[in-house]
Amino acid sequence: MRNSFLRWALFLLLAVAITTAFFYRDRLDAASLQQWLEGAGLAAPLVFMAIYALGTVLFLPGSVMTLAGGALFGPVLGTFYNLTGATIGAALAFLIARYLASEWVEEKTGGRLKRLKEGVEKEGWRFVAFVRLVPLFPFNLLNYALGLTRIRFWPYVIASYLCMLPGAIAYTYLGYVGREAAAGGEGLVQKALLALALLAVVAFLPRIIGRLRLGPTIDIDQLQQRLQQEEKPLLLDVRTAEDYASGHIAGALNIPLEELEARAGELASWQESPIAIICTTDRRSKKAAQLLGKEGFADVHIVVGGMSQWQKQSLPVEAGTAPAESNKEN
The missing domain is CATH 3.40.250.10 (Rhodanese-like domain)
Known part of the structure; x- marks a missing residue:
């Protein structure tokens, strides 16, 4: 009884938090983040990663955070902070979903949906790696959905961190180039071309990965x-x-x-x-x-x-x- 009450309380708290974040999402931009981080001093990277992780749990747009990370911290540190914050948020959403509803889903799932769920679980970290490299589903929703399966936590976290890296590099660098363009920095043409090249690599990943996933031919x-x-x-x-x-x-x-x-x-x-x-x-x-x-x-x-x-x-x-x-x- 007590465990059930805690789950419902957490569910209601999460629903209120997501609703509130939805109505205030327009206030989330690089300028606002910079103002919040200026007073944090040396703890600014930790504050940024915490905000990114919380935003992931609350369905805030990750693209805004990633571009802001590149603009605020540069391409190298920005990639690390973006990737770490996104992974922490993905891990939290995974654990929340597993605690709140995994047992209920296990009992209620049947038919074709059960076959799909069992297939995902059989693939395990390989499925996580695929959907991180090829974003077929919305990132924030996917984190909760995977928590409803029996995929193990640490393989999920490690596969997420490693396979989100290409996209994190591309979009962080794009945010950095945007800041340089606004400030009138040098070498903008070369930086812009590199940003486009990185985005092209990310865009072609679905085709490359799709070919790799084909099974052998049969007669x-x-x-x-x-x-x-x-x-x-x-x-x-x-x-x-x-x-x-x-x-x-x-x-x-x-x-x-x-x-x-x-x-x-x-x-x-x-x-x-x-x-x-x-x-x-x-x-x-x-x-x-x-x-x-x-x-x-x-x-x-x-x-x-x-x-x-x-x-x-x-x-x-x-x-x-x-x-x-x-x-x-x-």
């Missing part, structure tokens, strides 16, 4: 074996609807390649589960696999030879369209 014989297993993969047919209707493998889900990016959300429950992609040509299958890899799907395989090879071996096919919902459950 038709391997596909048949996997489809006979109890935990079979999702067979994703990325041909056109007309080609799919003319003949497809039983249980395959059809999402044409041209629609896949817009409809990737329909596959959310398979985010951490195996997906086998089949098409008429391997080139289209590869494009689909790379797209899903960029979107965060962890176990994507290309079926070499695709439907051409399946039909060449005179294997059974079904004609007509199948309800999307029933296919997603298979």
